[in-house]
Amino acid sequence: MENIDWKNLPFGYFKTDYNVRCYYRNGKWGELEACSSEYISIHMAATALHYGQEAFEGMKAYRGKDGKVRLFRWVDNARRFQDSANGIMMAPVPEELFFAAIEKAVRMNARFIPPYGMGASLYIRPLLIGSGPQVGVRPATEYLFMVFVTPVGPYFKEGFNPVNVELVHDYDRAAPQGTGHIKVGGNYAASLVPASRAAAEGYSSVLFLDAKEKKYIDEAGPANFFGIKNNTYVTPKSHTILPSITNKSIETIATDIGLKVERRPVPLDELETFEEVGACGTAAIISPIGKIVDRETKKVYQYGEQSGPISTKIYQTLRGIQEGEVKDIHDWTTVIEGI
Numbered sequence: 001m002e003n004i005d006w007k008n009l010p011f012g013y014f015k016t017d018y019n020v021r022c023y024y025r026n027g028k029w030g031e032l033e034a035c036s037s038e039y040i041s042i043h044m045a046a047t048a049l050h051y052g053q054e055a056f057e058g059m060k061a062y063r064g065k066d067g068k069v070r071l072f073r074w075v076d077n078a079r080r081f082q083d084s085a086n087g088i089m090m091a092p093v094p095e096e097l098f099f100a101a102i103e104k105a106v107r108m109n110a111r112f113i114p115p116y117g118m119g120a121s122l123y124i125r126p127l128l129i130g131s132g133p134q135v136g137v138r139p140a141t142e143y144l145f146m147v148f149v150t151p152v153g154p155y156f157k158e159g160f161n162p163v164n165v166e167l168v169h170d171y172d173r174a175a176p177q178g179t180g181h182i183k184v185g186g187n188y189a190a191s192l193v194p195a196s197r198a199a200a201e202g203y204s205s206v207l208f209l210d211a212k213e214k215k216y217i218d219e220a221g222p223a224n225f226f227g228i229k230n231n232t233y234v235t236p237k238s239h240t241i242l243p244s245i246t247n248k249s250i251e252t253i254a255t256d257i258g259l260k261v262e263r264r265p266v267p268l269d270e271l272e273t274f275e276e277v278g279a280c281g282t283a284a285i286i287s288p289i290g291k292i293v294d295r296e297t298k299k300v301y302q303y304g305e306q307s308g309p310i311s312t313k314i315y316q317t318l319r320g321i322q323e324g325e326v327k328d329i330h331d332w333t334t335v336i337e338g339i
């Protein structure tokens with residue numbers, strides 16, 4: 001076993017042994033290559049650098065109590081990665097190539113998969129960039145698909161404890177008919193100023209409003225938002241929200257445990273009616289939200305000091321499935337054998 005302090009891993013970059021790469025040239029994908037360098041060499045006029053042709057995915061491999069290594073709903077990540085590619089005119093990565101790259105990257109770095117029970121996992125970052133040169137605004141003709149992995153601890157230092165978020169009116173993450181529904185770097189660039197400001201003002205994350213009317217709850221920084229009341233799980237529906245695989249799974253689990261599920265526009269006024277609120281995504285699964293502060297009106301929405309009972313139940317169920325302790329009735333996990 002590697003001499004790594006698994007229990008205190010941050011959610012950050014940690015060098016592993018290999019990454020996996022594949023190039024798209026002359027209209028077709030080449031062979032997968034394993035590489036030990038952390039650097040890439042691309043043309044200085046690559047479209048990724050000038051016109052934002054870049055999309056990524058975020059997933060995890062989990063070591064279960066039974067010792068097996070599981071991926072969670074990788075097909076959904078593969079499809080979303082294709083949607084992202086198509087949404088900014090990049091060559092989409094075929095599903096089989098996506099899986100082959102992930103499997104290879106996980107296998108070749110198996111010694112970095114955190115042991116069960118450390119609150120850590122192996123984060124997997126697939127990346128697709130326009131690597132070919134253009135000076136006029138046009139899509140590239142060459143692409144680089146790569147996958148690197150890095151062992152990570154909890155996304156928020158709070159772990160599964162409530163975080164405080166700042167509701168902002170003066171910034172949008174994505175335009176109403178823009179790219180909010182796909183996982184492209186440009187959306188993140190647009191969120192850096194309000195997110196950094198929120199951090200400086202003492203918050204873990206920002207909560208955006210819809211860009212058009214400023215009346216509805218949109219994305220919770222890099223995660224989806226949800227609220228729970230009257231035995232109902234409510235999550236916003238909007239073209240600018242990234243379709244989170246975690247959120248989709250939570251909706252299913254919520255239904256399984258007898259909740260109603262509503263995906264619909266969530267007016268700002270409704271915030272005060274929720275019994276539990278949280279943010280969800282692969283990185284944290286669920287981050288319960290303890291307090292939302294409206295930066296403009298100064299209104300404070302206060303929730304529990306502890307995570308609510310339904311959020312806790314859903315969190316434990318989802319985590320249990322990912323770690324092989326709760327029966328995977330929806331066939332969401334894929335075991336990578338022999339590591």
Ligand SMILES: *Cc1c(COP(=O)(O)O)cnc(C)c1O
Binds near residue numbers: 221242244246283
């Ligand atoms: C990746 C991402 C999420 C979470 O999606 P998961 O599939 O659950 O990891 C939510 N919002 C944004 C903006 C994202 O980029």
